[in-house]
Amino acid sequence: MSVVTDFERSAMESEDQRENWSGNASTSHVVEPGALDLSHNVILYLEDITVSFDGFRALNQLSLAIDAGELRCIIGPNGAGKTTMMDVITGKTRPDSGKAFFGQTIDLTRLTEPQIAHAGIGRKFQKPTIFEQHTAFENLELAMKADKRVRRTLFAQLFDDDRDRIAAVLTQIRLDREADRPAGLLSHGQKQWLEIGMLLMQEPKLLLLDEPVAGMTDDETERTAELFVSLAGKHSLVVVEHDMAFVEALGGKVTVLCEGSVLAEGDLAEVQEDPRVIEVYLGR
């Protein structure tokens, strides 16, 4: 039989750790096609992405890399292209040119929205979008990680552990008392949280959050920051926000977007001192 050298063993162990990290129980170190490959520790990689709307460049050769487990904040003036960037990552908008990879191998520009969701990218929209006529519980049930093909959903059943998981997330987003209310009746902040809860139910590896604390009270904002910080490490997060106090509370690396490309990147303190950033964004 083959002799496993120390080098190989350590390589395999680290491979295993990564597999576990990404929630994949498989012990094989051969990456399955379609599975998330984090061998370079980069979960999201955008290169020279350009998106034009009728000649107007919403994204202009945007390049960005997010590490596995990272919590990244994206800031920038209105119209900088932040939402458009999320549209590209989630398959809603196809870039005119450029590359978008999830891990090393998954080419996002070739997948549909549901396929990208399955691959492990969850998204919270700028305007909270939940199912207003379904209860909070049902919203989470629908989002829950499961086989989402018609023939499975037709016969799907809620088991006790599903219920427990939903209950746990309801507690986490502090909606356990509102579980059976139609989501349309929740307050704006609660809707935001419900949408975050739906993201958690999906168990994504990468969470895209577009202005998650808009409309929240200071107290709610603070708790959201705590939640996101606790998620980082196990998940990767990309947070778009205008609220600087919130960005500071998150404490991650900050990318400043302007006119469709990256203007600056670094700690919040660093970018806040950057004269170009002050001019286009913070100074006003």
Added chain:
Amino acid sequence: MRTPLTLRILHSTPRAGWIALAVFAAITWIAVPVAHAVLAEAHPLHLSAYSVSLLGKILCYMVVAVAMDLIWGYAGILSLGHGLFFALGGYAFGMYLMRQIGRDGSYQSDLPDFMVFLDWKELPWYWAGSDSFLGTLLLVGAVPGLVAFAFGWFAFRSRIKGVYFSIITQALTYAAMLLFFRNETGFGGNNGFTDFKRILGYSITSPEMRATLFALSAALLMACLVLGRYLVTSRFGRVLAAIRDAESRVMFIGYNPLHYKLFMWTLSAVLCGLAGALYVPQVGIINPSEMSPANSIEIAVWVAVGGRGTLVGAVLGAGIVNLAKSWFTMSFPEYWPFFLGFLFIAVTLYLPDGVVGLWRRLRARPAAAPDAPPVPTVHRDARPVSAARSSAKDPAELPAVKGAEA
């Protein structure tokens, strides 16, 4: 632990629903057949052939209304072409009925009369197998199903929605009508099929046959209601309603709306086809006017009148409008189109949730007394499209929606 599917179907319809179905079955399987086929014509409780055919016809319309409601009320897709699927099922069964005439037609030929009239020497290839009863049973579902699937595939994949979709379905049924009007199409041109004689060798005009067709129509309706109820209370039904309310969100949590819409759309068409197949032997004729755009619009009116988004509403709507229609067409036939238009406008303006919505409003009122907190009565997932819209104004009116599945 997994619960067997039969049990879950059983649980999806509430007890009151099963009782209502049992009563309905007693009437349609025992009372009506006895009153028509057993009691002598002189008997005061005898039901005439005309009445049984009329009621049987309305039962078929009710099935169509339920099928329409599943796609419109629950999936938010307004089809104005459902008459086509109904007619296709009818034509498929009509072909069998034409073959059963045998040599008893006016020309005493093996070919249907209209083909002899056109001087055709043999059956066109697509009539092959039309003399087989089992084959026909398959076709009455498969033909509308395949047409709906093909149409839905292109329409939903191109993300055609809302009023555009409705208009295209109108165009579809109109185009099919023009096609069927042509003699060369091989379905009897504008006369369609009529003068049926037998099913499986038994006379189609005998009281027993009429009672049987009536009972079968009732059975189909009940099966549709139980199936529909299961669908709308299952997770599938919740995904469908979610697509109706926020399609892009559904995509981003990993469901493919195309497959969901296509499934519901095709199933709805198949149910219409089955209803059409039972309708044709009871009314004794099928012709291209069944595909006229107005017919399809009428189907939507039934559902709107009854209350879309509730299965009972669809059934009630089809019953009310069609009884009114048969009265009108006897008394003032020329005013029926005006009445129908008036009804549609009135319902849209004053009864957005139809008759069922009105009933709920009337029931909710006494419960609003201070010492009697409103007991929400609406079953989960029976929420009509506009229920939350109207109830959002007053949280006290909200249906008690349990998060957990029964």
